[in-house]
Amino acid sequence: MDQEADLLARARRYSFGGRMDGGGGVAGPVFVSGSGSEVEDVNGKRYLDFNAGQMCAALGHNHPTVTAAIKRACDTLIHAHSSHFNIEEIRLAERLAGVMPGGLDKSLFLQSGSEANEAAVAIARRYTGGYEVASPHVSFHGLSDTARSLTFAGWRDGQGALPAGNYALIAPYCYRCPLRQSFPACNYACLDASFELLDAQSTGRPAAVLTEPLFSAGGVIEPPPGWLRRLHELCRARGMLLILDEEQTGLGKLGTMFACETEGVTPDLITVAKHFGGGVGISAVTTTAEIEETVVARGFTVTHSHSNDPLACAAGNASLEVIENENVPARAAAIGTCFKGHLAALAQRWEQIGDVRGRGILIGIELVEDRHSRRPAHALGRAVHRYCFERGLIFSLRRNGSVLRFVPPVSTSEAQLDRAAALLDAAFAAALSTRPQ
Ligand SMILES: Cc1ncc(COP(=O)(O)O)c(C=O)c1O
Known part of the structure; x- marks a missing residue:
């Protein structure tokens, strides 16, 4: 054989x-x-x-910059106590704040994209006191429970009961508009219809919208100009936070550091993952100091055994070095x-x-x-x-x-x-x- x-x-x-x-x-x-x-x-x-x-x-x-950083971590510290700080983690949080849109300064690190989205949703819930979260119907946010319940591009069959309080918005899929409209004459009818439905289903406890700024797994679907800005306004009007899942679109991949820059929109939280670790598993949730202080004061904690491991953070630092210097x-x-x-x-x-x-x-x-x-x-x-x-x-x-x-x-x-x-x-x-x- x-x-x-x-x-x-x-x-x-x-x-x-x-x-x-x-x-x-x-x-x-x-x-x-x-x-x-x-x-x-x-x-x-x-x-x-x-x-x-x-x-x-x-x-x-x-x-080579990433592999050298991993080798260095192997000679110094691979893993550390996740409740204490380590040097690579502090450097990474500072470096990430340097590339994030203004005001998004505070980061926590996890391993997968799903975990980062779960944590971002948990932060939004703790901050707003609500629990209802919505996401466009071509979204992919990961296959852990909350992330999957906000994933509408597939991978739901046979999952049984998913966590409650998660809703779909009509996605801005202009090539196949579900409302048979065309842009710009539609004037974002998909958003207006979605929020009308959301308001009708709400129990008065809205927390957030979680969205990709360009839907990758759903079929590389690009919202029309102005969609993200209008979505942000609709969220604000309801006291909902806007969480951008930039795990596929961020850190230079679309030709700008973050996809939301093109739209001039700064969300309340951004999640990054994928090439953030240059091939090593690491993800981040980044938010404002005000949101971080509020939720920490309210007892928010999310930690896993490998949350801020020096090896993964070293890989993150190396990948940011490549993204900026190259x-x-x-x-x-x-x-x-x-x-x-x-x-x-x-x-x-x-x-x-x-x-x-x-x-x-x-x-x-x-x-x-x-x-x-x-x-x-x-x-x-x-x-x-x-x-x-x-x-x-x-x-x-x-x-x-x-x-x-x-x-x-x-x-x-x-x-x-x-x-x-x-x-x-x-x-x-x-x-x-x-x-x-
Ligand atoms: C936009 C987006 N969010 C979240 C995830 C989930 O990331 P992970 O597979 O690391 O949990 C993915 C994975 O493809 C993704 O494309």
Whole structure:
């Protein structure tokens, strides 16, 4: 038996299945190494990783600044008492305050994106005294209980009773507006309708809205200009805090340090995760001094055993160093412009590319049967994905296959972008040539 077959046989016997995008079975490739925008499997086959791992390697796999910081932490202190402060944690909180929108100065650290969103919601509840939280219906905030109950992009089936008091807002999905409106004539009808419903369902205890500023897992859906500002006003009118989940969109990925900067909106809380640790698991919730002081005085505590581990905080410090010193926002913007140019050219050739969207290194294309009906082309998306994956290009499928999502790390060269675009073109040609007419 070759090495891959042997490893997969052992995985079938000993590893838990149920992977997010795994399709249920245990199958190759089995990855062993990575560097920059490429990963290599156990057979020595190399892949262009336009999913950036689980999007946590957006700075490139094994960035040398991050690996050096991890090695230093191994020689000094890997883990520490989570109720005491450690030097890496203090440095990280200060450095994070330096890049956050003004007034967001106080951070706590956790490990996963889900935990950060859970903590942000708990802070909002403690601060407002309310418990009702709403999130747009294409959101993804994680798969822990509260985060999942505010996740409407999927992954809810069979979960039984989710925590109460969490509601969906109608998302600003302009390409497929659920209200059959078009922007700007709609004047944000989705928000007005959503808040009318929310007010009707409320028991008078609103706490927060939790939203991504650009919906990643929901299908790379970009709200129209002004949506976030209007949402902020509607929250304020009800005494609700605005929590921005910038775990996918923050820290330079969209071409600005945070997505909300484009809209000139400063929320009450921001959560970051994903490439914050340069590949190591660490997340943060950042808020104002006033909110922090209020909730701490009211007894708010959230800590896990590894909450502010020096090793993870060292990786966070290193990743912020890379983001600031290597001008990651500008590089992400340049990659986005180049790759979107390629995708726009593909859209000239392939009628089935209905929409090209996203910013920086978070880009998606939505596939349709034809541009008139806009019927989602799920099977085509899966065929294009399979073709590319077999030939060494990794990206993810969203909306049941009809949206292709690309997160090329900022280490990606123009030649690698050209290669990915050429492969996509060939994939469309192959998939469409075998279709029944
Ligand atoms: C926007 C957003 N929020 C939260 C999460 C959950 O993060 P984690 O998987 O680290 O819990 C994700 C994960 O993909 C995400 O995309």
